[in-house]
Amino acid sequence: MTPPETGAAAPLSLAVFVGPRGRGSNLLALHAAALEGRLSARIVAVVGSTETAPALERARGEGLPVAVVNPKAYDAEGDGYGDALLKVLREAGADSIALAGYLRRLPSPVVAAYRHRIVNIHPALLPSFGGKGMYGEHVHRAVLEYGAKVSGCTVHFVDEAYDTGPVILQKVVPVEEGDTPETLATRILPHEHAAYIEALQLLAEGRLAVKGRVVRVKAST
Numbered sequence: 295m296t297p298p299e300t301g302a303a304a305p306l307s308l309a310v311f312v313g314p315r316g317r318g319s320n321l322l323a324l325h326a327a328a329l330e331g332r333l334s335a336r337i338v339a340v341v342g343s344t345e346t347a348p349a350l351e352r353a354r355g356e357g358l359p360v361a362v363v364n365p366k367a368y369d370a371e372g373d374g375y376g377d378a379l380l381k382v383l384r385e386a387g388a389d390s391i392a393l394a395g396y397l398r399r400l401p402s403p404v405v406a407a408y409r410h411r412i413v414n415i416h417p418a419l420l421p422s423f424g425g426k427g428m429y430g431e432h433v434h435r436a437v438l439e440y441g442a443k444v445s446g447c448t449v450h451f452v453d454e455a456y457d458t459g460p461v462i463l464q465k466v467v468p469v470e471e472g473d474t475p476e477t478l479a480t481r482i483l484p485h486e487h488a489a490y491i492e493a494l495q496l497l498a499e500g501r502l503a504v505k506g507r508v509v510r511v512k513a514s515t
């Protein structure tokens with residue numbers, strides 16, 4: 295994929311990948327920002343793994359195009375799942391992907407085809423409290439049990455592993471006395487939405503320069 299030139303703000307043709315149980319709040323925040331002109335993007339596909347995913351229901355309610363690709367229908371060792379995702383992405387004309395509650399590792403052919411065009415939001419400050427199995431309540435519980443004094447969220451590019459790609463931006467949220475996983479998650483969520491819109495807008499404007507694992511934000515022109 296060829297990123298747009300700096301400052302070009304070519305609208306992203308964005309595919310949003312959701313998980314089987316996620317609420318879809320990030321999806322809806324991105325969609326609202328796109329409709330209101332705060333994010334230069336059009337959501338061209340919402341991709342889930344099961345017909346009944348709540349986030350897909352919400353996407354349908356918004357009139358967004360939905361695709362279901364069930365990884366269990368494919369041989370775990372083969373390329374079938376990745377090929378099926380690539381077909382959906384190409385048919386939708388997607389040039390970028392936002393993971394929003396998608397819990398799997400993306401098949402490497404997808405990562406390779408969309409290198410530095412795939413972003414994820416994680417509800418903690420990576421590289422802490424990330425990796426396989428670190429999602430939803432598990433993340434916030436781990437933060438509290440560790441005794442960390444701050445948490446927050448991280449938007450990062452996606453590579454072949456879990457939560458290890460170059461960091462685009464992070465927002466810090468203090469942990470408060472008496473926090474539960476639920477209260478901490480609730481306080482972090484609006485920061486997730488804001489961070490995701492901000493990061494994707496930078497991507498749309500061609501302002502993210504990746505060198506190794508360091509992402510530099512170029513000045514706007």
Ligand code: GRF
Nearest residue numbers: 316317318319320395415417
């Ligand atoms: C968010 O907490 C996000 O950080 C994580 O999965 C959750 C998805 O929530 N990757 P929602 O479905 O967008 O509300």
